[in-house]
Structures are given as structure tokens and as C-alpha cells.
Amino acid sequence: MRLKEPLSNNFLIRFINRMQNRKLFIVAVTLIVQLLLNDFLSFSLYFVPALFLIIPITLNFDTKPWNVLLITFLSALLFDILSDGVLGLYAAAATFAAAVRILILPLFISNEMWGKINYPAPQSIGPYRFILFSILMFSAFMVVYIFFDGFGIVSSSLIIIRFLLSVGINSAAVFLILYFFEKKR
């Protein structure tokens, strides 16, 4: 007798598998989560939600560098406008992270990984490499973000805690999102 999968799990996996563009779905869901986090949840000041960085992280391996910069800048600027923050803050930080991506991505790709997933994900470049890649991306983002947001105003201990928590939580979240959604491919 064949055991049935739990209904919710079964439905979700079938739904995701049927999606024409799975990455688009992942990014859309993440962006909605980011907007909800910004608007409705009262986070402590020790953590900056930056899940929208999944956009430059998951751009295809062969995306042209200027496209990486422009797409990241425009998407971050959109988030600046939609979230009630300082206009240009996300844009400055994300553009720097995009520049770092252009520099470091060649270090993370090799010929054998070019399979179904043609962008950085735990399944394409390996989980450990992906974690390192996203930590570097979020670190670059947070350095610029903290510099413009509160450098010289807030204490150094807060800056360190904010940096470590933000990089850690955001990297873990992006890893889990991509790992979960690409698991059944």
C-alpha cells in the first residue's frame, strides 16, 4: 500500500514544480516577506532585514556586470521608496554588494556545476560555498548600510551586534529559502 504524502506538502511541491519560472516565484515571495517585515513587524534595532538582496544573489551566472549593477540599484531604490527609510540607503548598500558579487562570483563557479540551476544556489555551487558567498554579499551590504545609517551616532557595540545579527540571519534565511525551493527539482 502506498502511503500518501501530507496534503499540504504534496500540493505545495506540485505547485512549485509546475511553475514556469521557479526563481521568479522564490524572489517574489521573498520580496513580499521583506515588505511585510519592514511594515508590520516591530524588529529590534539590532537587525536589518535585507532579504531583497536575493535579487542580485540569484541573478544568472552569465548576467552582464552592468546589468547586475543596474538591476540591483533599481530594485533597492524601489525598496527605499516602498519602505519608510532613508531614500538611497538600500540603494547605496545594495549597489556595493552587487559590485562585490561581480568580483567574487568567479571564485565560486566551476565547470561541473552548470546544470539545471544557472544561478548561485546551494544546489548549484554547493551549500558551504553558497553560505560563504551570501555571507560576503550581506557583509558588503551591511558595511555600507551601517556606515550611512548610524556611523558616528550609535555606539560601536550596537554596530557590531547589528552587523553580526543582520549578516547571520539574512544569510541563513536566503540559504533556507533557496535550499527549500530548489530541493525537489
Add this chain to the structure above:
Amino acid sequence: MTERNNLIRALLIFALFITLEIVSIVLIKKNSIIQRYQISLFTHNIKSFFWEKNENIIQFFKLKKINEELADDNARLYRLIDEYQNILVRQKEDQLNLSNTYVTDSLFISGEGGSFDFIPVTIIKNSSNKQHNYLTINKGRKDGIEENLGVISDRGVIGITHAVGENYSLILSFLNPDQNISASIKSSNTFGPLSWSGLSVNRAELREIPLHTRFEVGDTIVTSGLSAMYPSNIPIGTIESSKVSDGVFNQMSIILFEDYRSVTNVYVVKHKDKKMMDALEGASLK
């Protein structure tokens, strides 16, 4: 040839990166809320409409709590009126010569004969989880709101109006580390700049209090009334602790009365002689 092309391409990418960073930095530097408001005026108006509807629904379910708060506020106001009346009676009895300033400042809360007008507004969008926080209120220029007016509640200072639309206004929250207000220790009348600590939503720092000033932990901090933006004697918080700063001043940690995460009903305060004072300040700056 290929190497040269690669170099040119790398330089172009670098130039694009620098350009985008400069654009971002200019935006950050010029982040006048007015500019921001102009950029997103259209989206903001639509969003404000929905936030207001959303707030109406939330308010409906909060009515019981709001009624209780209003009853508490009323009681407190009655006590205040009583207190002020007693002061007036005592002073009349002592036949002291009251200055007009004292009377008008003390009676601001009556709304008549005082120095300030109070415009009750509702906060329809609130952020308190960032280093730079903003609020949106449901009234704008057509209700008499202008730029650079103080916003208060009965439990503290909320912020300053920065961008005013026809129907909605954007408030620069007190929860911005670079925003200072003049506050004083109620028991000694010693004043100093008060700003948000940036560490916790309910804590601020009062600085530049001379070492000889007498105070105790738990003393109340109020607005000093030294600017035209806020009336005097609005309770802000209590002293939690203090430490010596720069060898000559006390720096105090203040626990704020207001819960910035749940505040909804506030007042925009408008000094009746604001235009005259602005003109004077403008003339003196020239």
C-alpha cells in the same frame, strides 16, 4: 586587443558603479523628507488611503482600550487644571505680579489664551524599528498643518512635521538619533538637549546637565519650552541612571513615557506667533 577591450569594459563597469553610488549618496544626503515625498507622492497617497482604512478597522477593535485611555487622560487633565487653578489662586492671594508669559505658557492646555493651537490627528502609519523612523498622520495642509510643527501626545514628544500634503503629512519621528529637543528636569528646571539613544524604543539620553544639578533617579523630565516648537512642561519620561560625561556634565538615561509602537492619537502643536518668530529668526540669520 582583447586585453585592451577587457580593460575598457572593466573601467566602464567601474564608472557605472561609481555613478550609481554617487546617485545613492546624493539621495541620502539630500534626504529631505520633502524631496522624498515629491518622489513618492502618488504612491504615498494611495498607500495612505489604505493605511487609513486599515487603521479604521484596527481602531474599531481597539475602542475599549482607547476609551479607557481617554478616561485616564481626562482624569489627568482634570488634575492638571485643578493644579493650575490652585497655583493661580495661591499667587493671587500672595499678590504676586504674574508675567504674561508664565500665564500663557502654563495655561496652554486650555487652548484659549495660550500660546499654542492643538490639532488632534491620528497616526495611520508608524515605524519604530529603524534608526530613522517616520510616521504618517491623517491630516494635511487643508487642516492647517504646516512644515516644522511639533507633534506631541500626552505622554511625550512624537516628532516634527516634515512633508505636508493636502490630506496627509509625514512626521519625522523623535526616534531619530540626530534629532534633539530641549528638555528639562522638572524638579530643578535645568535643561539640556534630549535625543533618542538609538538602542531601545523607550529610552533617550539627556545631555549637558551641569554636575552641580541636584536630581534623583525617577525624577520627571519635561519639555523646557525654550523653542517655539513644543509647549513647556509636557512630560517625557523619568531618569533611569546617570553618568559623568566629558568631566563637566551629567549624561542621563531617560525611560520614555510614550510607547512609540502603539501611539495613535496625537496633537500637532502650532505656536500662534510662529510666523512672526520665523520672520525674526530669518532676519537675524541674514
